Amino acid sequence: MDGREALRMAVRSLLGHRLRSVLTVVGVVIGVAAVITFVTFGASLKADVVGQIDSSTANNIYLISAPGGDEGFPESPQPVFTEHDISEIGGLEGARAVVPQGTVSVTAVSSGNDTVARSRVTVTTPDAFDGADVVEGRGFTSGTDELVINGYARSLFEEPLGVGDAVAVRRGPNETVNATVVGVVNSTASQLPFQSFAEEPRFYLPTDPHYDAVVESPALGVNQRAYPQVTVVADPSRLTATKEAVGSYLDESDAASLKPATYELSARTGGDIADRIESLIDRLTRFVTGLALVSLVVGAVGIANIMLVSVTERTREIGIMKAAGARNRDVLLLFLVESAILGAVGSLVALPIGVAGGWVAAEYADIGLTLVPFWFGVAVLTGILVGVLAGLYPAWRAARVDPIEALRRE
């Protein structure tokens, strides 16, 4: 018996039990659709996040001090990078700018009579706003009480803040900085990439004179400001070389002596961080897809179950076919083709449903939809494979039916 004939007969018997076939297929549809939905959503999320990072920070090198061996992201970085480090790094070839960043503790920010509680404001240098997305006004100047805010921060107040407004930053019971808003940046400007997930209101003051974390520079023996985060803006054509130069400087830097012994210093480009986020999302996607695979297993059990029932019901037919010259292989093929059809039809029906599910999830998460045809292929093949695997044992049972016994049945 050739494959086409087996296909024709298999379709006939599946159509003979329409409702049963449909219900069996539903199990596969759910499994495969769930896999496609999660894979699609994962890919969309990745594309969205990585796209954001790449566009804004591709040429940035982030210096990070974090517990050694930790795969995660630093939670509260220690102020280890001294002014000496920053000027040394600034002298390296390929480093266009070195932007330190830190925070100072505050209690509240007021505009007129309107006071909003804040625990921190960010301090950085004017270079932070070079090429950053200043949407209004300009960056601040060092040594002043000028304030830059992001779009979110401007809307914290009943009367939205604008350039020229006076803002009082309360640093403690007796200390208030009377600052003037000079610029507004868009919400993700001048943030480390991994901070861009959560949009938060930000107020930026110049490090000079507002930053007060000071340590003794081991190299120079004098007290200097020290920062927990440093961003090196590199010449795009020498990104890798610059990263290497920064990395080797870090080994002999003040930061290397100041950091806790178990911490490690690292220089990562936006791309490196994108890679890490990508692999994190990949891992999450794999995990969730693994859960979806469980439902596919349930679908497979459904196919196996119904095929076993079918073999029992059709024992007599198997006997008739064998008496008419069917080899064991023919019977095996017939039942395998049936279960493969269940798997294949399930997968094909699941494909648009899964994509629709991915689209709904992406819409809900407000990210763009990214389709990965490769995984669609994998999902459909998996469905067919599930059908074949689930059908193996029932088909084997069918092939082994003793025709004499089978024909004797009523």
Added chain:
Amino acid sequence: MTDDTEGETEQTVVSLERVTKTYDLGGTVEALSDVSLALSEGSYTAVMGPSGSGKSTLLNLIGGLDTPTSGTVRVGRNDLTALSENERADIRGSEVGFVFQTFNLMPRLTAVENVALPLVFAGVPRAERRERAESLLEDVGLSDRLDHKPTELSGGQRQRVAVARALAPEPAVLLADEPTGNVDTDTGERVMRLLGDLNDSGNTILLVTHEKRIAEHADRTVRMLDGEIVEEET
């Protein structure tokens, strides 16, 4: 259908030589003991005996559904005892045709498709199968029932479809197991007339029955009891 060669050379198409078949059902049960039987081409033989006499076992062995414990079974030029399981399947689809008491038609296939079934497994192309099946159904008087399912046919019609199916591969022998057992007397007579006609046109037939009246249609009767042939009459 083969030409009528009866009377020229008496060619043997089925032969059993000293065939014994035992089943292990807790103890050993001997279904056939030392049975020898030969069917010449174009002959019409009835095997009679009560249930348990071994006549079904005999039919299963000739039909290649079962293998003997000892002895040889030949159908056409083939020694069935020397064949593999697959080869026996091929013999079932080409050298023998079964007609059962309970018709044993495939419920979801039409009359034409049922008749063509052995040809499917023999690898005959679709168009050719259909053509042959239609002509066979015409021969058994069912040309107006080609695309009916078994449930849309009467008992007699179903048995005629089964006969047409048995003839589809042009078998060396037609094996009929109580072919009238599930139809009324009139219909039974018609089925027997059909078998008689088929024999007249040269088909070798082996009929198994427990009814003397039915056995009388055959040219030769073999009586079985407790797994042995006890009497032969011609």
